[in-house]
Amino acid sequence: MNTRMLLAASLLMSTSLVACGDDDAPTTVTMLVYDSFPTTGTPLNDALAEFTKESGIKVQLLTAGDAGTMVTKATLTAGNPEGDVMWGVDNTFLSAATDAEIFESIAQVDYGDVCVNYDIAWFAEHDIAPPITLDDLIAPEYADLLVVENPAASSPGLAFMLATIARYGENEWEQYWTDLRGNGVEVVESWDIAYYERFSGAAGSAGDRPLVVSYGSSPPAEVVFADPPRTDAPTGVSAETCFRQQEYAGILRGGDHTGEAEQLVRFLLSERFQRELPLTLFVYPVNEAVVLPDVFTQFAIIPSDPFTVEPDAIAAHREEWQDRWTEIVLR
Amino acid sequence: MAGPVDRDRAALTRANALPRWLVPALAALPVVVLAGLYSWPLTTLLTRVIRPSSIGDALHLPGLAEVVWFTLWQSVVSTLLTLSIGFVPAYVLARYRFVGRRVLLAIVTVPFMLPTVVVGAAFLAVLPSSWHGTARAVVVAHVFFNVAVVVRLVGAMWAVLPTDLTAAARTLGASPAQVLRHVVLPLLRPSLWAAATVVFLFTFTSFGAVRLLGGPAHPTLEVEIVRRATQLGDVDGAAVLSMLQLLALAGVVWWSARAQRRGTHALGGSSHWRHARSRRESWSVFTVGAAIAIVMSVPLLVMASRSFRLGDRWTLAAWRKLGTAEVRPGVSLGVDPIASLLTSLRFAAVAAVIAALVGGLAALAIAAAGRRGALLDIGLMLPLGTSAVTVGLGLLITFDTAPFDWRGRWWLVPLGHALVAIPFVVRALLPVLRAIPSDQRAVAATLGASPTRAWLAIDVRRVLRPLVAASGLAAAISLGEFGATTILTRAGTETMPIAIARLLGRAGELPRAQGFALATILLVVTAVVIIIVVGAAEQEGLFDARSR
Known part of the structure; x- marks a missing residue:
């Protein structure tokens, strides 16, 4: 765990150095999402755009089928993934995903x-x-x-x-x-x-x-x-x-941009992103700083x-x- | 006994033989596309996931025998019923010209083109609720979705059946039933086989209609394949079942190709249509036309009407808010209808160009190759009989290394659509090519043209304009394609069927009504494309199937 965090930290530093040196070509992090994740036009996408603005990291969303299809695909491509981050593996598919060693690391992002x-x-x-x-x-x-x-x-x-x-x-x-x-x-x-x-x-x-x-x-x-x-x-x-369904986001093993992926996952867990979850995906945020919208509490x-x-x-x-x-x- | 004229003709044919390189040159691109996008990925998947034990495991799955039996049973019953029910509209639409005929053809064809997720729910709503989740609901839905195949393929042949044959039989004292049995049916046989094959392929591998209408108690092989691959992560089991399905269907396609060849009769050239002559005839045509129009359009109208309903009110709200992604401050559906329409149109255009190019070359190759052409013909049909899940997963693990890391590329989607559309382009063009009398090329040769030159001037030229109509058909197929699209990893804006499924898949009256509004737009766009295709095709005699 410690080694991984160290590695992540060093990667982070090296990539930010690279990013500084090459402003014209921002790095793109690819996030695999299930079919019902909006690819455009929602507050969730606006939040991702803000992340890009602040970090210089572009986020490309790839839609990969329903959650089960997405995990099957990730299993088949373990080690040579289609993207860097995957959003939305739930607890019913979690073991299948971890058994196939598709992830570098995972974090819970929401529940419902x-x-x-x-x-x-x-x-x-x-x-x-x-x-x-x-x-x-x-x-x-x-x-x-x-x-x-x-x-x-x-x-x-x-x-x-x-x-x-x-x-x-x-x-x-x-x-x-x-x-x-x-x-x-x-x-x-x-x-x-x-x-x-x-x-x-x-x-x-x-x-x-x-x-x-x-x-x-x-x-x-x-x-x-x-x-x-x-x-x-x-x-x-x-x-x-x-x-209870819990959804996880994970950094895919073998992705090209591990450092940026770490940054993205951190953002996915931040209040800025998490507060858009209830009214877009109709799930609860894991970040406790988020104030739930009235319709949810009611x-x-x-x-x-x-x-x-x-x-x-x-x-x-x-x-x-x-x-x-x-x-x-x-x- | 060959007379002197026949001998001369045979000599001429030999002298006018096309160069040997022509067929391979024509077939090259279709073969590369078929091998690269279908055979190779499928083989890669099979060799990667299937272990010696998985075949035994998959074949001993609990309940598999029942699943196979139901799959076979429903597809045979659906096919027979579709053939017998499609017979009458095929006749009326082929033989008569009347006001609104093209619109009627479009109404019959649209359900075949639109994704089941779109029309299926409305169809379910039209059925009495005691039918929900029954095998008969599946069969009825299959007839509804596939009757277009019979109307198109059988109707095309019926249109060119010479009327003097039936008239002669009648003069000789045959009853109408006898004429039908001894004259019409034998002549129609190749087209009946062709229609039966396509309907069988589609009903055997049907997924959406089976899930929606048959409910959980009636899974088919395709449903089980998708479940294994996407829910259980059992890709090897899915691959084995997919091969089982493919073997069965390849057998049927091959058998039917033989039956079609054996039953082929040379028929006269142009179509024989007419206007109703007597009052009684007018009434019959009107009754049949009205019946088809009502039965086929009710589910479509129910679907469209749902876009005007919010709760229990009639309203235009869903349509008014269609252009805006944001339904109220801070709340958005994440579906931009206009953008998805544009995406669908763009993909349809790309798919149409690819399908026209590959399908056109394939049709020319198949026609020029004679009997050997059947191999390519059957090969191009196989993707229709293969579970999209297995092909999709195969593509995923085949093209995964730079510089051939094509995963998530936008053009994979229209390419997938083209793969589905190519067999239809071939089906539409072959009859045109086979209808060209060989004397035409002989005449060109007599006038001094080399065989290749004559072929270019006659065959290729003849096929160019019908190709435009056939690519319209491919565009319509692309507009409604859902199954292959959903398995491919996609970037950017979604196609309309995917956007519709996303809207219909969430709670709330507004997303649902907007989903149906979007479905209505898709319905209208597809219908317009079909009406244009039918118009272009009939000018060119595209659907005048003669010898298949």
Whole structure:
């Protein structure tokens, strides 16, 4: 660790010397990002532009598919990476990434939760209390209300399955899904189908199911992206159904600009960059100096004790769990 | 028995034989492109990731037999159904001229061109909810998306079936059913095979429609390949399954190429279309046309209408804010619709030029090579039957060292689009080339032209203008391409399908409505391109397929 930091420091100094000597050709650091990371026009991109202005280091964004695709690509190119920095490996892919030794170093950059969302109006209309826990979801009053994503194909679907594994343990999670199936859970392939075609709560959604697996930050998104602006969220979050997703940024092993990459990662962790995360990516910053926007404090839930599964266990059992899940729920 | 005239003709043909170097020279670029962007990367990936154990492991995956069975079942059923349903519109659109015909052709073709992420959700909304997640929903969607292939390929041949043949059969006392069975169907057979092959390729490897409409209970081989490669990091398993898929499809393509050759009949030259003559005929044409228009356009209209809806109100807000990346102070969607439209148009132009050049050379080579040309023809079809994930990952690890470190280069995306479009360019040009009577070259020779000169003056010249139309087709394919684009590492502004998927993939009514607004623009641009292509093509007889 110490050697690496020393190395980084010396690289930093040498590159800044180079940078001083050659002002016309600023170094470009390439950052690999997942598909949903904005490449232009958002406050996040403005922050990166400011970084370039101050440090003289240009940041090129390369979009590399969804998070899983990005990790697969990085695994295949380990040691000869496509870029210098990678943004957005989450804890479900972390072990796969570190086992393949794609990173020089990593740091957590943000977090968020995958939780059951509910349609506030529907529950008010039917005079039923919205569910709070995973146990609630298998109760008869919530029969035929929930739509989830296939954990073999969708990242929120996987996160929700992991929440049940964390909650009920290796021995009982399968029974939980048998019960959930008995209680009429519907499974679809992707988040957008679940949220917009089957869920009833989102503005403009076409479905008739008032419960959906989505994000803890979906309610503030409903408020922010409403037109005309609205003051209340149409959806709420079932606080004890959440799985914690952590995202990491890492310096890729074998990249050309390790020193500049270190500088960029430091910036990614700074208040200036982190404060743009909530309203752009709808995740929480790890930098505690950031003051959260009002819509987040009002409508999102940061669960006090979210479910989580060790990255090593996820990497070791992902396929086996998905296959078991498929047998229980779909066959 | 060869008469003297035939012998003379044979001698003439020999004397007019094209120089031996011509076919290799023409085929050089297509072969380099195919080998460099497809065969080599695929081989690199296979040799890198497949270990002796991975074949056994992949073939013993739990549930694989069911996946293969469902893949095969749905593609066979979808193909048969698409053929039988596409038959009537193919006939009407090929044989009759009426107001709005080109628009109707565009409506039928657009779903084939647009990415499933765009039209699929609207299609889902049109289906009764008891159909969601069923095998029949997959089949119905496949018919909807692929009926254009039948209308195009079978219709093209139907347009040139000589009417005197059917008239003669009728005079000799055959019933309409007998005429269809004994005269029309045998003559159409090559085009039916061609259409069946393309539809089978597309439905066998279908990804978006299967996921969207079949739901989690109905995975196909392609879905499993993508899951292995991108979710489980099991690239070797994905590669093995991808090879399994490719072998099966290569077999089908080869078999069908043989069947197409065997069934080829020489037909008359020009198309035989007419206006409806009697009132009854007018009504029939109108009914069929209206039915196609309604069935095909409802999902498209549903999709477009969603761009005008925010919550439960009708509004233009999503359209008004389309030009501005910032939806309110400090909040932006990160998608610039105008920039992504320009990117898509630029990529479409580049892809069209590449596809026209490579596809044009390939078509000339295949036509000049006779039977041996089939090899290149089939080879160029194979990328359509290969999982984009495996080709994409292959490219990633093949061109990864300077000076050939091409990863993340912008031109890889339009090049990928071109690879998808080339087989369609070839399909469109071959019939034109094969329709050139050999006497024309003989006449040129008699007038003193060398075989090469005659070939340049007749074949190449004949193909130049249809090539413009065919490159329009390639542009339309590029505009809607999603699968290959999403696997390639990209820099800069996203293409429209990617931008649409990004907007539709997040919570909030405004991004969603803007996503559908963008999809509507894509729909209109693609439709306009198709209408222009159809216009140009019909002037040139581009789709007048004769002997394939």
